[in-house]
Amino acid sequence: xxxxxxxxxxxxxxxxxxxxxxxxxxxxxxxxxxxxxxxxxxxxxxxxxxxxxxxxxxxxxxxxxxxxxxxxxxxxxxxxxxxxxxxxxxxxxxxxxxxxxxxxxxxxxxxxxxxxxxxxxxxxxxxxxxxxxxxxxxxxxxxxxxxxxxxxxxxxxxxxxxxxxxxxxxxxxxxxxxxxxxxxxxxxxxxxxxxxxxxxxxxxxxxxxxxxxxxxxxxxxxxxxxxxxxxxxxxxxxxxxxxxxxxxxxxxxxxxxxxxxxxxxxxxxxxxxxxxxxxxxxxxxxxxxxxxxxxxxxxxxxxxxxxxxxxxxxxxxxxxxxxxxxxxxxxxxxxxxxxxxxxxxxxxxxxxxxxxxxxxxxxxxxxxxxxxxxxxxxxxxxxxxxxxxxxxxxxxxxxxxxxxxxxxxxxxxxxxxxxxxxxxx
Amino acid sequence: xxxxxxxxxxxxxxxxxxxxxxxxxxxxxxxxxxxxxxxxxxxxxxxxxxxxxxxxxxxxxxxxxxxxxxxxxxxxxxxxxxxxxxxxxxxxxxxxxxxxxxxxxxxxxxxxxxxxxxxxxxxxxxxxxxxxxxxxxxxxxxxxxxxxxxxxxxxxxxxxxxxxxxxxxxxxxxxxxxxxxxxxxxxxxxxxxxxxxxxxxxxxxxxxxxxxxxxxxxxxxxxxxxxxxxxxxxxxxxxxxxxxxxxxxxxxxxxxxxxxxxxxxxxxxxxxxxxxxxxxxxxxxxxxxxxxxxxxxxxxxxxxxxxxxxxxxxxxxxxxxxxxxxxxxxxxxxxxxxxxxxxxxxxxxxxxxxxxxxxxxxxxxxxxxxxxxxxxxxxxxxxxxxxxxxxxxxxxxxxxxxxxxxxxxxxxxxxxxxxxxxxxxxxxxxxxxxxxxxxxxxxxxxxxxxxxxxxxxxxxxxxxxxxxxxxxxxxxxxxxxxxxxxxxxxxxxxxxxxxxxxxxxxxxxxxxxxxxxxxxxxxxxxxxxxxxxxxxxxxxxx
Ligand SMILES: Cc1cc2nc3c(=O)[nH]c(=O)nc-3n(C[C@H](O)[C@H](O)[C@H](O)COP(=O)(O)O)c2cc1C
Ligand code: SF4
Ligand code: SF4
Ligand code: SF4
Ligand code: FES
Numbered sequence: 001x002x003x004x005x006x007x008x009x010x011x012x013x014x015x016x017x018x019x020x021x022x023x024x025x026x027x028x029x030x031x032x033x034x035x036x037x038x039x040x041x042x043x044x045x046x047x048x049x050x051x052x053x054x055x056x057x058x059x060x061x062x063x064x065x066x067x068x069x070x071x072x073x074x075x076x077x078x079x080x081x082x083x084x085x086x087x088x089x090x091x092x093x094x095x096x097x098x099x100x101x102x103x104x105x106x107x108x109x110x111x112x113x114x115x116x117x118x119x120x121x122x123x124x125x126x127x128x129x130x131x132x133x134x135x136x137x138x139x140x141x142x143x144x145x146x147x148x149x150x151x152x153x154x155x156x157x158x159x160x161x162x163x164x165x166x167x168x169x170x171x172x173x174x175x176x177x178x179x180x181x182x183x184x185x186x187x188x189x190x191x192x193x194x195x196x197x198x199x200x201x202x203x204x205x206x207x208x209x210x211x212x213x214x215x216x217x218x219x220x221x222x223x224x225x226x227x228x229x230x231x232x233x234x235x236x237x238x239x240x241x242x243x244x245x246x247x248x249x250x251x252x253x254x255x256x257x258x259x260x261x262x263x264x265x266x267x268x269x270x271x272x273x274x275x276x277x278x279x280x281x282x283x284x285x286x287x288x289x290x291x292x293x294x295x296x297x298x299x300x301x302x303x304x305x306x307x308x309x310x311x312x313x314x315x316x317x318x319x320x321x322x323x324x325x326x327x328x329x330x331x332x333x334x335x336x337x338x339x340x341x342x343x344x345x346x347x348x349x350x351x352x353x354x355x356x357x358x359x360x361x362x363x364x365x366x367x368x369x370x371x372x373x374x375x376x377x378x379x380x381x382x383x384x385x386x387x388x389x390x391x392x393x394x395x396x397x398x399x400x401x402x403x404x405x406x407x408x409x410x411x412x413x414x415x416x417x418x419x420x421x422x423x424x425x
Numbered sequence: 426x427x428x429x430x431x432x433x434x435x436x437x438x439x440x441x442x443x444x445x446x447x448x449x450x451x452x453x454x455x456x457x458x459x460x461x462x463x464x465x466x467x468x469x470x471x472x473x474x475x476x477x478x479x480x481x482x483x484x485x486x487x488x489x490x491x492x493x494x495x496x497x498x499x500x501x502x503x504x505x506x507x508x509x510x511x512x513x514x515x516x517x518x519x520x521x522x523x524x525x526x527x528x529x530x531x532x533x534x535x536x537x538x539x540x541x542x543x544x545x546x547x548x549x550x551x552x553x554x555x556x557x558x559x560x561x562x563x564x565x566x567x568x569x570x571x572x573x574x575x576x577x578x579x580x581x582x583x584x585x586x587x588x589x590x591x592x593x594x595x596x597x598x599x600x601x602x603x604x605x606x607x608x609x610x611x612x613x614x615x616x617x618x619x620x621x622x623x624x625x626x627x628x629x630x631x632x633x634x635x636x637x638x639x640x641x642x643x644x645x646x647x648x649x650x651x652x653x654x655x656x657x658x659x660x661x662x663x664x665x666x667x668x669x670x671x672x673x674x675x676x677x678x679x680x681x682x683x684x685x686x687x688x689x690x691x692x693x694x695x696x697x698x699x700x701x702x703x704x705x706x707x708x709x710x711x712x713x714x715x716x717x718x719x720x721x722x723x724x725x726x727x728x729x730x731x732x733x734x735x736x737x738x739x740x741x742x743x744x745x746x747x748x749x750x751x752x753x754x755x756x757x758x759x760x761x762x763x764x765x766x767x768x769x770x771x772x773x774x775x776x777x778x779x780x781x782x783x784x785x786x787x788x789x790x791x792x793x794x795x796x797x798x799x800x801x802x803x804x805x806x807x808x809x810x811x812x813x814x815x816x817x818x819x820x821x822x823x824x825x826x827x828x829x830x831x832x833x834x835x836x837x838x839x840x841x842x843x844x845x846x847x848x849x850x851x852x853x854x855x856x857x858x859x860x861x862x863x864x865x866x867x868x869x870x871x872x873x874x875x876x877x878x879x880x881x882x883x884x885x886x887x888x889x890x891x892x893x894x895x896x897x898x899x900x901x902x903x904x905x906x907x908x909x910x911x912x913x914x915x916x917x918x919x920x921x922x923x924x925x926x927x928x929x930x931x932x933x934x935x936x937x938x939x940x941x942x943x944x945x946x947x948x949x950x951x952x953x954x955x956x957x958x959x960x961x962x963x964x965x966x967x
Contacts, residue, residue: 165606167606182603187471187496187499335607335608336606336607337606337607338606338607338608339606339607339610340584340603340605340606340607340608340609340610341472341584341610342471342472342473342474343472343473343474343475343522343525343526343583343584344474344521344522344525346525346584346607346608346610347525347526347528347529347608348525349607349608350529350564350607350608351525351528351559351561354561354562355561358561365560371558377521378518378521378522378524378525381493381494382474382477382493382494382518382521382522383474384471384472
């Protein structure tokens with residue numbers, strides 16, 4: 001497939017305005033400025049663009065929830081990218097920041113927004129530098145600020161760096177953090193499109209989502225919808241990590257079977273080993289057993305298969321991976337990242353971790369697996385944000401799909417993988 | 426007209442006013458929904474998830490269930506909505522929440538001050554399991570003093586943020602915040618910035634568990650041994666509604682009693698610590714007469730008799746000073762006594778008026794006198810404003826030589842001019858509650874009652890009267906102030922009757938004085954503070 005989002009990745013000075021403009025940059029925005037805002041929203045709806053932040057929510061539809069009346073509104077770019085296994089937004093931020101900013105300008109113009117915050121995870125040092133520089137270049141070139149390109153559209157841009165909390169990627173926690181408070185998710189409704197940052201209508205979109213916009217404007221709906229299956233359109237970035245020969249970020253259309261993707265674009269499972277399991281969409285989604293891996297990689301097919309496309313982070317596990325240990329690692333992560341605001345997640349994530357740790361260390365009890373499942377049920381759907389669900393989904397799916405392995409840990413009072421390693425050593 | 430929303434809670438048709446959430450309507454309708462973080466006086470946070478319920482709403486001609494349960498404290502009802510707060514499924518969810526709340530909880534109820542009035546304990550009876558499933562090591566958190574009056578047991582904290590929200594929105598002082606994340610989350614203060622604003626102890630009332638506790642009350646008494654008098658604070662003119670908690674021997678603490686018109690859910694720390702004077706060592710517990718320049722204890726009757734004899738014979742040179750701390754009944758009886766003795770000089774004794782202390786959600790009134798309006802009604806504006814200075818002048822001119830001084834103001838600092846004037850008096854007859862500079866000049870000293878020892882009424886700064894409720898009797902041979910005044914009147918009449926109750930006095934007073942007929946009684950809000958557990962001390966339940 002022709003590269004769209006990552007076409008210029010790796011090219012010298014791809015992050016500069018000069019480079020971007022000499023490759024047709026900001027032409028889409030100029031085109032947008034000549035259109036009626038509602039026509040742009042309609043066009044984005046027609047394109048079928050779905051949010052790349054994890055939930056796959058239709059972007060045009062989200063925009064249409066913002067009240068039409070004039071007044072202070074915000075765009076917050078979600079560049080917190082903290083879902084384990086995910087490193088796609090980073091590529092855009094570091095290599096093609098203007099692609100993102102042009103997308104932001106299109107969104108702001110279409111929705112009637114005059115202030116845009118780019119929220120980046122604290123660890124993105126280079127990304128932050130590049131965005132800061134790009135914003136400065138754009139201001140100097142009259143692409144941001146007052147009366148952009150001589151029109152009566154004005155829009156200001158600010159970079160904000162987070163302090164390194166996974167939860168600040170959750171859209172409402174991002175708002176709390178941006179306002180200077182603890183990164184605590186907020187109760188919805190009200191949804192941010194109605195009452196978001198400082199109580200004003202706010203759009204929160206993922207970096208990759210916004211980077212799609214210039215291309216939709218430039219090349220049209222028909223072109224865009226020709227990429228990928230129906231309802232899962234447009235170019236998509238996939239992140240391969242784990243036990244593959246060639247980990248990395250690859251741009252592909254959606255709908256390619258998972259197994260084929262791993263073999264063709266990530267060099268296959270490493271060291272010639274057998275595939276055991278794959279997390280198809282970032283650590284928060286249910287795991288797939290090796291024999292479920294023919295599923296096409298798009299939002300709808302994965303949902304049907306009982307998992308999710310999520311952030312499209314494909315984490316591959318080979319036959320020597322201890323699933324219990326892998327789960328323990330994730331449970332530690334969610335326990336550490338729970339904001340602690342609401343009861344089921346605050347208490348549940350720690351409890352899950354402690355039990356899984358015990359099983360991995362050989363102190364599991366036969367009743368633990370039932371208990372883990374019930375704790376999960378008591379968490380899912382009863383919390384302020386879905387971090388709780390994100391912690392429970394791996395836990396319940398790992399146990400469901402690899403129950404034998406958990407049972408072996410309990411019965412043998414230890415980790416069979418560690419034992420076999422010790423023997424071979 | 427505000428919009429009304431018709432919907433159903435557990436099949437019951439109810440009506441919400443615009444802006445009300447489901448839990449508010451439920452509580453108004455007497456439907457209890459368990460909750461920790463929701464508090465009617467604070468902004469909503471929705472963090473504990475205990476008030477969770479199932480919802481359905483009409484779509485077309487069908488009632489469609491919502492995919493997820495929602496919290497009733499955060500959900501605004503819509504027309505035709507149906508809320509289920511009682512089904513098996515909802516109860517199971519609550520059981521789940523309760524289990525989470527308890528896994529890292531120390532469960533040290535036997536040594537916890539909150540036990541017996543603990544929301545966590547109460548709900549654990551209803552929604553707890555008989556056996557814990559949590560076999561892991563619990564999380565450990567700090568125990569520390571947060572400020573002068575408040576201590577924290579961090580491990581008992583359920584992170585409901587009621588305290589945080591109170592300090593952010595009502596006192597506006599924001600001393601407490603949540604620190605750490607996940608199950609390590611707990612409240613704390615900033616280093617070097619203790620919780621010491623004058624509303625600080627409200628966090629003890631609103632903390633649903635034994636995390637924030639009173640350092641004053643700590644380990645003093647188990648709550649089920651106490652009873653609560655529903656009474657009025659007299660530390661200032663606001664007249665906050667309070668509970669005085671006591672057993673047969675002593676008072677232990679003051680708590681706020683909700684009254685939406687007067688003090689909402691709050692009281693100040695001055696009021697909370699005000700009870701201390703009641704049982705201090707320096708209380709006057711007997712009646713005295715001066716002999717050979719020493720105050721000697723004497724039987725009450727003898728002191729009354731001797732005092733009234735003196736008053737009768739010297740009424741022309743006598744003035745009365747009554748304090749703004751007396752009950753309306755005591756003021757009325759003072760007025761009656763003055764009438765009988767034909768006393769024309771009456772003045773007011775009062776604490777100086779300070780500035781109001783204004784907080785975003787509460788004002789502590791600067792007038793540290795609980796019954797200014799009462800005095801004004803009984804004795805008139807002139808007596809209130811000029812009475813004292815006129816009397817001082819007359820004492821200086823030796824026209825007044827006897828003074829009946831009814832103070833009963835705790836820790837009163839008399840003005841210098843008054844003390845100076847007392848030196849030149851022939852006889853001072855004093856009714857007071859504790860040792861004070863007045864005692865040095867008193868010829869007769871009669872031990873009266875404090876605010877927790879009477880059932881009298883006070884008129885607050887809003888101009889409405891409220892009736893106090895007695896907790897404990899007066900100490901020693903001290904008597905209720907109104908009773909002492911009755912005895913003086915009876916002695917003047919030469920009668921040997923026993924004093925009637927304060928309520929009886931009140932009835933007579935309202936009948937006799939037309940000025941009082943326009944008075945309104947302040948509304949009370951008993952439904953905000955009933956007693957679900959059946960312990961004697963009244964629990965706060967909202
Ligand atoms: C715990 C949690 C973490 C999240 N982290 C991110 C993130 O790092 N980046 C992101 O774009 N979206 C993240 N999301 C999703 C956002 O809440 C939100 O759905 C997304 O930013 C919307 O943008 P989109 O519509 O463009 O996908 C997270 C959600 C949850 C519940
Ligand atoms: S679900 Fe977890 S992360 Fe989300 S608000 Fe509740 S405690 Fe915080
Ligand atoms: S807070 Fe309540 S449940 Fe916890 S120890 Fe104290 S009384 Fe027991
Ligand atoms: S200390 Fe009490 S009021 Fe404050 S958050 Fe903890 S449980 Fe709630
Ligand atoms: S009372 Fe509703 S969530 Fe706490």
